[in-house]
Amino acid sequence: MERSEIVRMTRLLCQAPGTSGREDGAAEAAEALLSPLGRVERTPLGSVLCHVCKGEPGAPHLMLEAHLDQIGMVVTRVEKDGFLRVANVGGLDCRLLPASPVTVHARQGRYHGVIASTPPHLSTGKEKPLKMEEILVDTGLSGEKAKELFAPGDPITLDGEFAEMENGLMLSPAQDDRVGCVAVIAAAMMLKDRAPKCRVTVCLSAQEETSGYGAGTAAFALAPDMALLVDVSFGDGFGVKEWECGTMNGGVEIDLAPAVNRPVFDRLRELAREKEIPHQIHAMGGRTGTDTDIVAASGRGVRCGLLSIPLRSMHTAVETVAAADVLSAARLMAEFAWEVEQ
Numbered sequence: 001m002e003r004s005e006i007v008r009m010t011r012l013l014c015q016a017p018g019t020s021g022r023e024d025g026a027a028e029a030a031e032a033l034l035s036p037l038g039r040v041e042r043t044p045l046g047s048v049l050c051h052v053c054k055g056e057p058g059a060p061h062l063m064l065e066a067h068l069d070q071i072g073m074v075v076t077r078v079e080k081d082g083f084l085r086v087a088n089v090g091g092l093d094c095r096l097l098p099a100s101p102v103t104v105h106a107r108q109g110r111y112h113g114v115i116a117s118t119p120p121h122l123s124t125g126k127e128k129p130l131k132m133e134e135i136l137v138d139t140g141l142s143g144e145k146a147k148e149l150f151a152p153g154d155p156i157t158l159d160g161e162f163a164e165m166e167n168g169l170m171l172s173p174a175q176d177d178r179v180g181c182v183a184v185i186a187a188a189m190m191l192k193d194r195a196p197k198c199r200v201t202v203c204l205s206a207q208e209e210t211s212g213y214g215a216g217t218a219a220f221a222l223a224p225d226m227a228l229l230v231d232v233s234f235g236d237g238f239g240v241k242e243w244e245c246g247t248m249n250g251g252v253e254i255d256l257a258p259a260v261n262r263p264v265f266d267r268l269r270e271l272a273r274e275k276e277i278p279h280q281i282h283a284m285g286g287r288t289g290t291d292t293d294i295v296a297a298s299g300r301g302v303r304c305g306l307l308s309i310p311l312r313s314m315h316t317a318v319e320t321v322a323a324a325d326v327l328s329a330a331r332l333m334a335e336f337a338w339e340v341e342q
Contacts, residue, residue: 001186001330003168006323009033009185010170011162013178017105019072019089020210021046022155026068026178030204033185037192037202043221046206047214052188053337055199060340062198063224063302064187064333065215066180066231067208067291070173071315073135073156075104082146083116084137086156090209091315095129100317101159102137106149112159113139160317168249168323175319177208179309179326180230186330191337198340208291215291219298226264226303226340228333231290233282235310235320246310249322251278252329253308257288259296261303268305271335278328282308307332 012033018026023046034040034050041049048068055061071090078084084104098117103110116136118127137156139146160173170179181204188202201222206214208231219227233253234245246253254268272279287293288306296304307329312320 001190001327003323003327006182006186006326007164007170009182010172010175010179010323010326013181014162014172014174017103017155017157018069019074019155019157020069020207023068023206026070030068030181030185034188034202037188043214043218045214045217047218048204049218049222050188050202052202053191053195053198053200056197059198060225061222062200062337062340063203063219063222063227064184064200065203065205065227065229065291065295066184067177067215068181068204069206069209070157070176070178071209072158075150075154075156076152078147078150079136080143082139082141082143084113084139084146084150086132086135086137088132089155092132093315094132094135096316097135098130102156103159104137104139104150105155105157108149111139111149113137158317165320170321170323171318173317173319175311175321176232176314177230179311179321180232183230183309183326183329183333186327187333187337190330190334194338196337196340198337200337205291212291212294216294216298219295219302223299224302227295228305228307228336229290229292229295230307230309230329232311232314232321233308234314235312237312246280246282246308248310248312249324250280250310252325252332253280253282253310255282255284255288255306255308257284257292257306258286259288259292259304260306264303264305268332268336271339272332275331275335277332277335278324279332305336
């Protein structure tokens, strides 16, 4: 698979809206990519499943997983002056929000807006960062018209254009974790061209940013023997300690944590070395903060491996990822599936 295909799929998925619990737009975009690969369905919570390979009789069942939802906000109240009061959906840094462009996804359509801010001319320089309950969205509408168009529960996404930067980097909102979804889909495409012995199901899960319920319920329903999960990690750059991050363009991170199955980790590392797939090793002493924590405990237990893609500016509208690292993750998952026998 070429890097250009990774870029194309990332652009497609990142431009589709899908905050936690409201993933329909992103799910539809993902289904368009997955439908040529196998039977596609949605779970009751909105996760997208694709049954890619049936496998040989008695062969293990491998789930490839990444989360489909993105961070954002939700309207909680329409004020008399037309401004929208909001709550966060997932982890947002309120310091970065003032003057940010947003889109409100109402029942009648999409509406551009901006998060209200104080002009620098009027600032004393002593103001404290706003709390989420103080954040307001301005859509330019009067109170009367805003109450006609908007209602509590309408999702809001951070605006940002997809762009290709130098050195093979991609810039866009929602790359957490649409690049994980792209890696999973790319691996499934490779497996469709050369079928493995094991059964393979793709799961692009809902609600990771708020609960992990999408992955947990999907894993319970599928009951896989093993799962490879893909999420993002901190990429090297401003404000990140060297020992806490991965290197951009350094390859996929192979993670080790209590929820990660040690034999699965060992084989992923061996395969990366044998197949000369660029990779990095990252060890954690507690919870991973990913769907791995809930999938590993599903049913009678699932043997999990965790792969991470380094990302800069996490949970902002300018998330940055190296396309080559996404491709490394896809290649490693495919190599693992091709050799799974028990």
